[in-house]
Amino acid sequence: MTLQSPHPSTLDTQDEAIGLGTFGGVFTPSILTILGVIMYLRFGWVVGQVGLYPTMAIVTIATSITFLTALSISAIATDQVVRAGGAYYMISRSLGIETGGAVGIPLYFAQALSVALYTIGFAESVKNVFPNVSIVVVALITTVLVTALALASADIAIKAQYVIMAAIALSLVALFFGHDVTVDPSDAVEAAKIERVGFWAVFAVFFPAVTGIMSGVNMSGDLKDPIRSIPRGTLAAVIVGYIIYMAIPFVLVSRTPTASNALLNPEMMVMKRIAIGGHLLIDSIVLGVWGATLSSAIGSILGAPRILQALARDNILPRSLRWLGKGNGPTDDPRLGTLFTLGIVLAVVMMGSLDAIAPVLSMFFLTTYMVLNIAAGLEGFLQSPSFRPTFKVHWSLSVLGAIGCIAVMFLINPVATIAALVIVGLIYFWLERRQIESTWGDVRQGIWMTVVRTALLNIDDNADPKNWRPHLLVLSGAPSKRWYLIEMARALTHNRGLITVASIIPSGSRSIAQQEKAEVVLREFLDKRGVQAFAKIVTADDPFIGTKQLLETYGMGPLIPNTVLLGDSDDPDIESIERYCNTIRVCHGAKRNVVIYRDESGADAPDSLHPPMYADQADQRIDVWWGGLQSNGGLMLILAYLLRTSWQWRSAEIRLKLVVSDEEALEAAEVNLENLTNSLRIGAKPEVILANNRPFEEILRTSSASADLVFLGLAVPHEGGYQAYYQTLQDRVVGLPATVMVLASENLDFSELLQKDVS
Template sequence: MSQMTAIHSTQNSQQKAGNTASEPKKFSTFAGVFTPSILTIFGVIMFMRAGFVVGHAGIMQALLILFVSKMITTTTGLSISAIATNTDVKGGGAYFLISRTLGPEFGGTIGLALFLAQTLSVPFYILGFTESLIMTFPALKPFYLYISLFIAVVLFIITNRGADWAIKVQYVIMGALGLSIVAFLAGGALKFDHALFDANMARFNESKFSFWQLFAIYFPAATGIMAGVNMSGDLKNPARSIPLGTLGAIGVAVAVYVAQILLLGGSVSREALIEKPYQSLMSLAPFHTGFLIVLGVFCATLSSAIGSMMGAPRILQSLGQDRLLKPANFFAEVSKSGEPKRALWLTLVISLIVIYFAGKGNEGGALNLVASMVTMLFLWTYGITNLAAFIESFSRNPSFRPRFKLFHWIPALIGAVSSFAAAFLVDAPAALAAVALVVGLFLYVRKFILVASFGDARRGFFYSRTRDNLLTLAQLPVHSKNWRPTIIVFSGNPQNRLTLTRYADWLGSGRGIVTIAGVLSGNLHEKIRERRAYMENLEEFIRKNHIRAFPDVLVTPDFDLGLNQFLQVTSIGPIKPNLVMFGWSSDPNRAPAFVQSLRTAKLLNMSIVLVRDGGLPDLQQKKRKIDVWWSGKRNGSLMVILAYLISLDSQWSGTSIRILRAVENEYMRKNAEEELKNLIESSRMNIAIQVILSGDPLEKLIRSHSSNANVIFLGFEVPEESDAVSFQNRISSLSDGLPTVLLVRSTGEADLTS
């Protein structure tokens, strides 16, 4: 495993009351970004496995493996640079960038995942240091556990002194690591043999390792670029330092790794590279300086352990400062110097526990599994970081104006896909386990997250997709096959019209769009507060009753005039309302205005559904039934389609639909049965048919056959204004005492056989 740190920063100058006695020191590009990044990239893989990969893969394939690895980290570096130069970056590093782009749910998930990965990284790097120490000095083997625990405490003391002191220690480590790299590169150049280089150019024919297996071994050597990013809150100028330091570290690492592959291939035999990669690297050191290689291994593991112990607490502290999750709030407090003391103590406790149980038996099996999980979590962080940058750019968000100009959404997309693919190529079982962990964390965060105080890019992304889809939809021809209900519901006081709004939701059935509209009579300037309160009431009603709808409120001097105007102008581009729903009015004084509204809807070519409230059905009832009284294909088609949409709702699962038709003689009965059977067969629906031979009035037939139905559909025609009162009396008499009745008038656009 390579070291992978994510040094998470603290909030810079805005500290809580009582914590402002001294301002935390700010770091330059070199100290704050380049140094932690390059120390994390140059890891134990460079010393212990680089030769092994060159021996098996050959020089050409080893360079290809390096290219693919660096492509992932370079695209991630470009994405990080773009996001970091587009916003005022505070403490939080990758967590801050992702949460402000993909939202608090993803941000909180990645924050917890990074904290877990960083915290578990500390004991693993410490144990790695101890193992390399024992390989060099075998006499220390009996003290394996005690050495590991001692190193953990020492690193805690260093980190507890503050980031400034830890950075100074890393300067010393970087100097020693630099001497080690110079030693094996210089030795490789001095011992370079062209014949050996040619022999090692191609892949080892007898290798048992595939290209992707070798990639999995080598890839951790390319990771570590998040180390500098996560120092964001401790930087003098994050917008400048993060791009320069991160991309600079990647560039230096590429140069060193290319030189190492070429020089190893030209100075060490294939057999030695495969059998003794670490010893081969030591043998290259000139003038008996092999001890520098040993020093390099020690420095690589210690620098990663320090970086992880600095990073893990800062992640948790930044989560706490955002106040997203109550358990993390306790760790928001920082010291006067800006250090996350509480989170640091938690990191130490977890590290000591893991070291005790893992180091006690000196067994590596369980550790290897968790180490793979750590790698996976970092890869998912890279992927989601690229995804965040892709969403910002591809959605053409007007606020996405990064000062870093070497960015395009295509590399970000490539980086996201490559990161996710690499996770599975490195270790498929561990990748699946990491997916399960990330999903579990996401569900936890989504359930318990508090209100976020910051915005993100998701709305912009969906806005852009919606806009493009609306423009495309406007160019497509309208066909009855694609008919969907776009419903306006005039609810009045929604608290008194639950049946109306609930049936609108069921008719939408997740396949249409429902708008619950309210109309206020009066002057807009005088009613603006009342309108706002009405809108909030509608929004609360929709949330409380889990109705899938959008609220809207119109203020108009005249109620009926405003209602008619609302029907005319409401639309979302090509998505115009095609169905309007009213609650039934039994007030004779309202009959003329009510019928006038129906006539306006008809004039605007809108289908109409009137809801005669007979109460909501008992959805716990085992056998539920919807009755549709057929009165012709135009209204009948829409009634059956709407009944079918209701039956698709999960609350109506298992409901049976029955079409009933009354005829006066046997001849008409046979024709009606044949007609309805052909219609239902063409409709591809499982619907029962009942043709009733009777001369009784429709009102009597409905009461005798449908009084036990859960809901009844009846067709109607919009009357003339002069017939408003008689129409109202007739429908009231017909539906009185029945379950809820939906009266339907169709424009004919909805075709049952389409």
């Protein structure tokens, strides 16, 4: 089933969003997610494990990856109007709807489940202050209150984040103006019990602290000017976060005596012990922890429904969930999506701990970063005329960011990385099978254009026999009438060559536009039947002239059809046979091999259960009538071998048949043919037939009557008499099984392809 995705302009019900600015809509949610619980609960442990300067290196490396990703986001955001959906919208419009959906669906669940992760974290911190409360009850109440803020409006939720940001800022001030940690004799004993880990293990723990730039990007649909706000707000948040993270280690080292080893124990809350007022029941550091968890929860509950809304509007979600794309009010708030997300979050909160899935959630965020970097890198590398960002970033920086993301993913958790990539891959192939059509272009066509251009320029004009592949021009007419030709072409190429199905229609019967549309219809007809082929339709006064036009004009550079596949002429009219023979002569003169497939079974419909190319016998047989390795013989054996590599003919036996006139030549012919078949290594079985004064027609009919397919050579077209020769050949093969008549015309020695020097 093919689904049509709406035009981008329909993704939002209005052109102007709620009007959030850079500071409130991008910077605030991003910086609050960056300055999270890891900063409060694990940063001291990081410093204690590796020391001051390695900590600064960890912060710099981690922030560099985030910064490179922010640059890629800025480039994409300033090239296109970023509507609701944030990262999903950017990826789908750059790398295609399948890639966007493959990343967008896991990203939605990561954002949704993050709400539960943060509210449970908040509840645990509340329990540390008030031991008698229930974590689940506090988490459930917090989840509902946070969702209520999001339902009220994004504007109110953002304003609530201002209060939270004030609490975090107060905690940082209290930390920077704090006092030295009082040495406790028990500190050294407790620290000695803590396992010491290496640099990259510490890096893996710290890296999630610098993620969070998606919080602002996810609000793209609610920004007044996303093209302006996303780059400025995102980069500013990364830079401010870096400055704070580089300053805190100096405070921790200077305020904590080395002998105490207090930094190594996360349970000691060293930042609480340094900060002013740290002795209070609820101090600034506790408020900061609460603010960090609540702000991250608010950012996630704002972002997840907007991703879901965009997925529904692009027909990514199943039909039963399309209602999630509906927006409410003049601001197009995704209220239904928010309630749907609330249901998921409440169910997860009731389950309790999220330790098992938290690593996979981090992988989904990093996968999004990686794909965004790839999208920006490809756009910049391909230099597509449509990619004109006002914020220019060299493609190598985006590629470096993508490499950094995948490296960090494996450093953090290899198993979770593989799990995330497998899930993304499965969703991609699911969406590809659904064949969702989009009305916007993406970078994939540019990628293929670059690959094709490079390949064409590197293909040698002088063909090498050892690298020969069949490039078939199939003159099938209406494919439904001669479907066996298409089956023959598919069996011969078997993913090793190219097929062009061509049809010649009368001049004036179609306009150019109608002709192009007919080619599209023909291509779709072939695709639905699993045939990978190009389609070409030309107009001409008669088929002979049309074939000549195709041979003269079709192709590009060295990539032109080398073999013409056509059906046998079934018109007894003398003029028709003459035109048919002229077609063979023109193909030969153009150095194109000729393969004529004659089938008398009549099973030519594309939907027939047993077309000729699908022989049902357990032991199939292909007879190749041998006239020598040179000329037609080499090409016939190559084609027979290619047929046997297809699944239709995988069990076929190739019999190489040679007729000798007398017994004196029989023994020598048997030895020579046996040696030849052994050297060719294609599994052919030699068979020498004694004529005994019998005409070849009789030998042919008798010997090949039980074959499934027969190969015969064609004489080189010559002036005068070729028409009579071909009519004689037609009479000769009447009553035979399906027959392939071959004329080798290329300037190639096909024996070189068969007889390889392996010394």
